[in-house]
Amino acid sequence: MRGAWLILAGALLVGCAHPHYRRAPRTRSATTEPPVIRPVVAVTDFENRANFSGQWNLGDGMAEILIERLMNSDQVTVLERQHIDGVLAEIVRQGRDLFRREGRVERGRLKNARYLIRGVVTDFTVTGDASGWFGSDRVAGGVRGARTRVGLYVTVSDVETGQIISAVRTEGSAAQRRVRGGINYGELSFGGDAYFRTPLGRATQMAMDRAVTRLLADLPQERWEPRVAEGGVDEVIVNGGENVGLQVGQRFAVREEGRRVTDPVTGDVIERLPGRVVGELEVISVQPTASSAVLLDGRAQRGDFLEFQ
DSSP: OHHHHHHHHHHHHHHHHSOOOOOOOOOOOGGGSOOEEOOEEEEOOOEEOSSOOSSSOHHHHHHHHHHHHHHHHTSSEEEOOTTHHHHHHHHHHHTSTTSOSTTOOOTTOOOOOSEEEEEEEEEEEEESOTTOTTSOOOOGGGSSOEEEEEEEEEEEEETTTOOEEEEEEEEEEEEEOOOTTOOOGGGSOTTSHHHHTSHHHHHHHHHHHHHHHHHHHHSOOEEOOOBEEEOOSSOEEESOSGGGTOOTTOEEEEEOOOEEEEOTTTOOEEEEEOOOEEEEEEEEEEOSSOEEEEEEEEOOOTTOEEEEO
């Protein structure tokens, strides 16, 4: 027993006399996989194929409701397309000599949409409408209530390829019994608070919510692509910061842009070959939407791809 203690003490003394520091293994942090970014979408006016020709503009109104639902989802970036002419006119107006140069909007900065969302109103009916505004038979005394139905058909297209990646057909229905005198839809604004308290409004909301749920599920997940925004010898700017979870000390391999391999028959991209590694960098400071890094080896030029290490 005493001999064992002597051996153990000797080992400890040797360890203290000749310390050996082993570098801790690098752990794979959550940010080594690029985070998912919001798809950029644009919504066009709906086409009205329902048998309805009242005072409401269904095409514009349905698009506005869809835009509101998409923005409230906090899952996509929605671009202005319905009233883009007004935006373009303001940009042109600011470029005239009558306006001061200070504060002018820079041209060529409008965002491009990756996905285009189109919609069709396929059904928009009210049966048993006591007010007669929908042209249905008047129901005396409110014995029966109004039955409503709204049908939508929505597609999502990839702007780059023109391919439809999602096609959703939904419907919503609602009924309200014993409404004496009925609801005068002609006095309501389409899409307003009072409208959504009606059976037709509830049917519209049901159909739209179902469509948005399906669309968001079908949109492809896109991940942030780390790139060199500005190259240099002393400092390199990376195209992401706090918004994508970058941290000081993270390292990247710098790759030249690779090339796409396409099918010789269809022209579809079937493979992406990575470029060669030309450098290595480390993040030294992180800002909201960009980060600064130093070159550890090689070079880095604007547009180079970055690969987590």
